[in-house]
Amino acid sequence: xxxxxxxxxxxxxxxxxxxxxxxxxxxxxxxxxxxxxxxxxxxxxxxxxxxxxxxxxxxxxxxxxxxxxxxxxxxxxxxxxxxxxxxxxxxxxxxxxxxxxx
Numbered sequence: 001x002x003x004x005x006x007x008x009x010x011x012x013x014x015x016x017x018x019x020x021x022x023x024x025x026x027x028x029x030x031x032x033x034x035x036x037x038x039x040x041x042x043x044x045x046x047x048x049x050x051x052x053x054x055x056x057x058x059x060x061x062x063x064x065x066x067x068x069x070x071x072x073x074x075x076x077x078x079x080x081x082x083x084x085x086x087x088x089x090x091x092x093x094x095x096x097x098x099x100x101x102x
Contacts, residue, residue, distance in 0.1 A: 056082055058078050
């Protein structure tokens with residue numbers, strides 16, 4: 001990985017931070033490039049990343065680590081699903097959850 005990302009936090013071809021997901025046995029996931037934690041509970045985390053909104057679903061989920069300055073989140077629990085939520089509607093005036101649950 002160091003050959004691809006020599007500085008560790010920035011890709012030289014782009015000015016945005018890296019976004020990586022490392023999952024260990026469906027019990028732990030480390031996500032980089034997180035801009036904001038939108039919402040979370042024991043069944044779902046919704047994160048705003050540099051690549052869009054990411055929903056993590058599972059059971060007994062808990063945040064093990066949050067580093068806002070570096071944009072790193074570590075979540076533990078039984079992970080069922082990781083998915084990006086695309087906004088194709090272009091409705092910027094509506095709330096995020098109203099678009100999610102159309």
